[in-house]
Amino acid sequence: TPSSPFLPIKCGRVEEINTQEENLTKPMPNLHIMDPKLLQSMVYDALVWSSLHGLVVGDRNIQRSGKVPGVGMVHAPFALLPMSFPESHWRQACELAPIFNELVDRVSLDGEFLQDSLSRTKKVDAFTSRLLDIHSMMLQNNKNEEIRLGLHRSDYMLDEQTKLLLQIELNTVSSSFPGLSCLVSELHRSLLNQFKEQLGLDSGRIPGNASLSQFAEALAKAWKEYNNPRAVVMIVVQTEERNMYDQHWLSTVLKERYDVSTIRKTLAEIDEQGVLLPDGTLLVGDHAIGVIYFRAGYTPNDYPSESEWRARYLMEQSSAIKCPSISYHLAGTKKIQQELAKPNVLERFLDNKDDIAKLRKCFAGLWSLDDSSIVKDAIERPEFYVMKPQREGGGNNIYGDDMRKALLRLQEEGTEENAAYILMQRIFPTIAPSLLMRDGICHKNHAISELGIYSAYLRNKENVIMNEHCGYLMRTKVSSSNEGGVAAGFAVLDSVYLT
Ligand code: ADP
Ligand code: MG
Numbered sequence: 001t002p003s004s005p006f007l008p009i010k011c012g013r014v015e016e017i018n019t020q021e022e023n024l025t026k027p028m029p030n031l032h033i034m035d036p037k038l039l040q041s042m043v044y045d046a047l048v049w050s051s052l053h054g055l056v057v058g059d060r061n062i063q064r065s066g067k068v069p070g071v072g073m074v075h076a077p078f079a080l081l082p083m084s085f086p087e088s089h090w091r092q093a094c095e096l097a098p099i100f101n102e103l104v105d106r107v108s109l110d111g112e113f114l115q116d117s118l119s120r121t122k123k124v125d126a127f128t129s130r131l132l133d134i135h136s137m138m139l140q141n142n143k144n145e146e147i148r149l150g151l152h153r154s155d156y157m158l159d160e161q162t163k164l165l166l167q168i169e170l171n172t173v174s175s176s177f178p179g180l181s182c183l184v185s186e187l188h189r190s191l192l193n194q195f196k197e198q199l200g201l202d203s204g205r206i207p208g209n210a211s212l213s214q215f216a217e218a219l220a221k222a223w224k225e226y227n228n229p230r231a232v233v234m235i236v237v238q239t240e241e242r243n244m245y246d247q248h249w250l251s252t253v254l255k256e257r258y259d260v261s262t263i264r265k266t267l268a269e270i271d272e273q274g275v276l277l278p279d280g281t282l283l284v285g286d287h288a289i290g291v292i293y294f295r296a297g298y299t300p301n302d303y304p305s306e307s308e309w310r311a312r313y314l315m316e317q318s319s320a321i322k323c324p325s326i327s328y329h330l331a332g333t334k335k336i337q338q339e340l341a342k343p344n345v346l347e348r349f350l351d352n353k354d355d356i357a358k359l360r361k362c363f364a365g366l367w368s369l370d371d372s373s374i375v376k377d378a379i380e381r382p383e384f385y386v387m388k389p390q391r392e393g394g395g396n397n398i399y400g401d402d403m404r405k406a407l408l409r410l411q412e413e414g415t416e417e418n419a420a421y422i423l424m425q426r427i428f429p430t431i432a433p434s435l436l437m438r439d440g441i442c443h444k445n446h447a448i449s450e451l452g453i454y455s456a457y458l459r460n461k462e463n464v465i466m467n468e469h470c471g472y473l474m475r476t477k478v479s480s481s482n483e484g485g486v487a488a489g490f491a492v493l494d495s496v497y498l499t
């Protein structure tokens, strides 16, 4: 019906697509000639499926949607069909996960490496500086984290020309969408099955995605190691969170499958209600906290006052298992990523030569701004670089002409400020036509994808309890967009169709 909210199907930017090329890069139905009626049915069914299965986020058009569950829900942005991806590269990404887990753990134990690598950044980046202050206080107090939990997501793009799977970044804090990404895989399977005759695609080529259950399992196992049956898992949340359902999925599975309770607290609330007992137990309100799972605290915006920093410091001092600890958090910064890519640095942390070679193979070009020949090249050919500050959450990188200007300014001023950034080789993935769903409207676009592999690492002293990949997140965005965040509004959730 014309009054239906998602009609007409809006096909933004439908440039003429070369059909032959399309078939080579994507064994998907030719979107250009796809029957509009079929498309409409698929869109309709996908929207129904998302609503009924909790593939939802808070609607930014509705005021209370970031505060009150059940108010103003809208389907999460998603791609209507999965994105094809070579199976070999998919396996490669999965194999890398436990190696990166181990690397993060080793790096986190080398306090000197973290402090030294970030020492120049500290002078010019107030946020990183505050994190480092907490870290050095822990070093001074000889605070050891005997039980360590990492819930990471390593993101990759497949460079079209070189056919290399290259790491974009490794997230060690607040890796988002473990709760929703597995639903997208299920949605796609369901659509492929339902429209099997028309699409001719095999739902078995969408790899299983257990992101939610495996992250819940890791949190539950960590909680068990803490060994206080009365303790709860505390999710540190932002004051407003439109992506709350992604987090509620984890809480629900923790409760239903493991009988572990969660509470949700903002940093300000933790400052207000938190108490540290002499034995290190963190009490928030009436609850002893076994595991602290951060879904906030990764951006300066989360620390509007000293209160939030007090909360972060309080938690770090406690015996609760922090996901992440301050060391894990710092180990995931972009500056550390760039330091680890320097010759002979991985060797400092890992013994296995094969593992080192595997990691190095996925490293893109990464440079500090001290490298004057690279800076010169980036000024001359900005399209081949990305300039990154020490920030998370999307929307912070500098590209193209903005980058050229920023680099020229830093050069002229000759300040220390250049230590706030790194330069990275720009990766160019294959562009493929895609159907991107947002607010009930289907947009046909040329798009590129970024594959994230979730992983969990849990150890108690010398005992590694969990070290594995935990499902995936495919994100697809309009090819002309630089940034990739789903929550930031640049990308949609997607899944993988192995080719
Ligand atoms: P954040 O921690 O904010 O997510 P990222 O390093 O992941 O920072 O960068 C954000 C987005 O920018 C990525 O999701 C990706 O879409 C794009 N991007 C980052 N690095 C590169 C790169 N080297 N080449 C191409 N795109 C990149
Ligand atoms: Mg990140």
Ligand code: MG
Pocket (backbone or CB within 6 Å): 155, 168, 169, 394
């Ligand atoms: Mg990212």
